[in-house]
Amino acid sequence: MLNPVWLKTFATVSACHSFTEAARQLGLTQSSVSEHIRRLEDAVGRRLFVRDTHSLAMTADGEAMLAHAGVILQALERAESQFRGPRLKGRVRLGSSDDIALGPLPTVLAAFRRAHPDVELEIVIGMTGRLYELLDAGSIDLLIGKRRVGDKRGVPLFTGRLEWIGRTGTRVDLDQPLPLILVAEPSVTRAIVLDTLAQTDFRWQVVCTSSSHSGCIAAARAGLGITVRAQYLSGRGLSQPLNAPSLPTLPDIEFIALAAKRLSRPAGTLLQLLYDSDLRGSWIDE
The missing domain is CATH 1.10.10.10 (Winged helix-like DNA-binding domain superfamily/Winged helix DNA-binding domain)
Structure with missing residues (x-):
């Protein structure tokens, strides 16, 4: 030895x-x-x-x-x-969009829990627009979600192109308004999709609104219409429509970590772990 x-x-x-x-x-x-x-x-x-x-x-x-x-x-x-040093103690209030929560976030949370078992995690799952409001109101310490249009705050984690998805085998009737399944306001994704469509000649109709990404996934699986997701995120049981190349091209969307101005030591430790973790993009090609 x-x-x-x-x-x-x-x-x-x-x-x-x-x-x-x-x-x-x-x-x-x-x-x-x-x-x-x-x-x-x-x-x-x-x-x-x-x-x-x-x-x-x-x-x-x-x-x-x-x-x-x-x-x-x-x-x-x-x-x-x-x-x-003394064991880290306290509480961290983390806000996450549900698509991130269904994707790579659990790995980061597990690593944080192993390293700091005495820290209480309070996780708020919601639409990114709502998480911004909670952060600005001081109700959460950190958020992981999509970058709001025009907002320069936050540290980029990864970028994914938005893509249309629907029940496997779906072919969208282009002679009819696009049947959209979107999350409710305030939603960064909803705003991006509608702003993109407004610049095209496509007609659309919002056929279903959900308070969460999971609800949109469920409605799409049921065949109610088409929804969107960022590449690499969860959408099990769904795939791109058969005629996806004929649909409007959607832009890239950036996922960020954003922190309150004043952070406790536990919150700052979790933020650094997020910066150093696979959320920065190395998991994408797995």
Whole structure:
């Protein structure tokens, strides 16, 4: 087994190019430093240094060990840092659009829960337009959802093109108004779809309005009409209409994380996890 104390001594000697200086920096005797290096070499069965009374040089095995030692010592430092401080406690009020909640969000929440089991999560699922209102009113700390048209706030997570979806096998009758299933106001997606259609020659009719993305999915599965989703998000049991290329082209939509101006430490920790997580887009090609 590689003793971390030996590894630290080894890394210090490597940086100093001197047993004497390493002993001074570590607060050890020179004989202790020599003993640590000897025991490390015995543990791996390789010479790590070539030394005489005038010089100290690292062997090829020593260079390989230095790379491993750096990784191991950094991992130990991160682990010790986490457990040195007090356990994170408090509450985070997170707002999420339901399409994100049905997609990649659970993985992030699981990682946060494992790292901070004493933090209470309060999750509000709703349309992004409503989540903006809750954030501005101070009712939630963070939101994950679509970027509102004209709003520059938030950190982008990923971008997906909106696409038409309906019950598998659907062919839209282009001689009739497009039968739309849309979420209710305030909805970023609804506004984008209707603004896009207003710039075309297509006629449309809203045949069903739902308070959630899940409701739109259910209505589309029932064959009531067509709805929209961003690529990569949940729409099980649905597919693009057979004549989708003949339908109006919908724009890309940007998904963001947006935080209140003042965040508690738990909320700030979750926000950083969101920034560092697969929500930034690496899950998209899975």
